[in-house]
Amino acid sequence: MEKPIEKSSDFDQGQSPLGSEKRLENGAPVTVLDIPDPDEGLSEEERRHIDRKLLWKLDLKLIPWLTLLYLIAFLDRTNIGNAKIDGLQEDLKLTNNQYNNSLTIFFISYSVFEPVTQVLLKKLKPSIFLPVIMLLWGVSMTCMGLVHNYSGLMATRWFLGLAEAGLFPGVNYYLSCWYRRSEFGIRAAIFFSAAALAGSFGGLLAAAIENMDGLGGKRGWAWIFILEGLFTVIISFLSFFMVHDFPDDAKFLTDDDRRRVIRRLKLDQQSSAEHEEFKMEYFWASLKDWKTWTGMLIYMGCDGALYAFSLFLPTIIAQMGYKSVHAQLLSVPPYAVAAVVTIFIGFLADRTGWRGYCNMAMALFGIAGFAMLLGSGSPHIQYAGTFLGAIGIYPCVPNTISWAANNIEGVYKRGISLGFIIGWGNLNGIRLILAQGIVSSNIYRAQDKPRYKPGHAVVLAYEALFLLGGSVLQHILLRRENAKRRNGERDHWAEGKSEAEIEKLGDKRPDFIYTL
Incomplete structure (x- = not known):
């Protein structure tokens, strides 16, 4: 079981540390993770090192080829x-x-x-x-x-x-x-x-x-x-x-890396990496x-x-x-x-x-x-x-x-x-x-x-x-x-709602702070 960490000053920009637990302004906890932590027990320095390696891996796999595609498209x-x-x-x-x-x-x-x-x-x-x-x-x-x-x-x-x-x-x-x-x-x-x-x-x-x-x-x-x-x-x-x-x-992600990617997004108040069925309510929203x-x-x-x-x-x-x-x-x-x-x-x-x-x-x-x-x-x-x-x-x-x-x-x-x-x-x-x-x-x-x-x-x-x-x-x-x-x-938008329902509020979550 992870130890909850108090909300950091980086929270406003969605940069919560790995392993953190977020709280609403009224003090009610909002659990954002239901995925096993592959780095449980590691120090913060070790976590940061693994996170940097993961980010570099994503950049090399995703950015160069996609940039080439857009260069060709715009051309x-x-x-x-x-x-x-x-x-x-x-x-x-x-x-x-x-x-x-x-x-x-x-x-x-x-x-x-x-x-x-x-x-x-x-x-x-x-x-x-x-x-x-x-x-x-x-x-x-x-x-x-x-x-x-x-x-x-x-x-x-x-x-x-x-x-x-x-x-x-x-x-x-x-x-x-x-x-x-x-x-x-x-x-x-x-x-x-x-x-x-x-x-x-x-x-x-x-x-x-x-x-x-x-x-x-x-x-x-x-x-x-x-x-x-x-x-x-x-x-x-x-x-x-x-x-x-x-x-x-x-396919290029290991199981542990897949958990890391999805965990870091959920800690950033994002759910976009996960599977969800399309509904017209998203269109109207x-x-x-x-x-x-x-x-x-x-x-x-x-x-x-x-x-x-x-x-x-x-x-x-x-x-x-x-x-x-x-x-x-x-x-x-x-x-x-x-x-x-x-x-x-x-x-x-x-x-x-x-x-x-x-x-x-x-x-x-x-x-x-x-x-x-x-x-x-x-x-x-x-x-x-x-x-x-x-x-x-x-x-x-x-x-x-x-x-x-x-x-x-x-x-x-x-x-x-x-x-x-x-x-x-x-x-x-x-x-x-x-x-x-x-x-x-x-x-x-x-x-x-x-x-x-x-x-x-x-x-x-x-x-x-x-x-x-x-x-x-x-x-x-x-x-x-x-x-x-x-x-x-x-x-009050989160009152009476379960943790899963609060998470589905997306940017309507009371603790979701907009980037200016």
């Missing part, structure tokens, strides 16, 4: 921007509206199917679900290089969005089922930094592939799609062996939770800016006076800087628990960057603005997801909420349908070049109103709720 969804400046629009005889429609249709299928994919991921298991959807989007990407007209491009982009819909929300939910709340942010940041690396790598790769122009009767832009699509298919087959299931099923809606607001601000930036950065740079290959290469440095800052912010937010403050600070960089793009006609100032814009966008995406995952507890509820948050972000507020298509893919219009003032103004507004404003709002609401819980104003 595949945004390489149309590189293809455009290599002649895609002219060769397919697309009008400006038709090109924008080909961007828009991806986000429609991608966004609509994201909430559904979280349930499929849990039911089919990650080792099956993720490789299958990757195979499907690899085939769709390859077919994009074989199209000859507008309708073919629209069809392939629709299926690309449908197939990719499960990866980003799915992997973020999956990782949140392996790590403590205070450990998740840096892993999500490393995973998402692949998006910035894809921007860098995409520019270099596109510049190289353009030299294949004319080979096999195909233009350079077609080879971008074909080669990247075939590479995706190859990686999808390898993923059947490289992607692992949830902790209660993962997600919709009724105000944190789902504030998360959607914040994510709309950073994701709308993200796609506007990534889809049109090569075009923006080209309009500064730089030509095809040179423009592709100049798109690399802003992404590289963004990748480094993304990982740093993930580390900082984990250590401090200040996810909201990190969002606010980064949003200010983004606002400054797009103000420079909007206000200056100098290519040098505009190029500097792209660096600040990237810094203000990329770190906020994984940080916002981590913030939501930290504060929404429950096996299916968290997954469904992340699906809604990410799906809504990708629809950019479902759009302001009055403005022609999904916003981020349509605000940089050909008639507005070379300055693209309406596009820069819209992104600036998204950063200021939704990302910055939404983060301030959610931070204030979470702080107020934490104060009520510490003052015992929520203790």
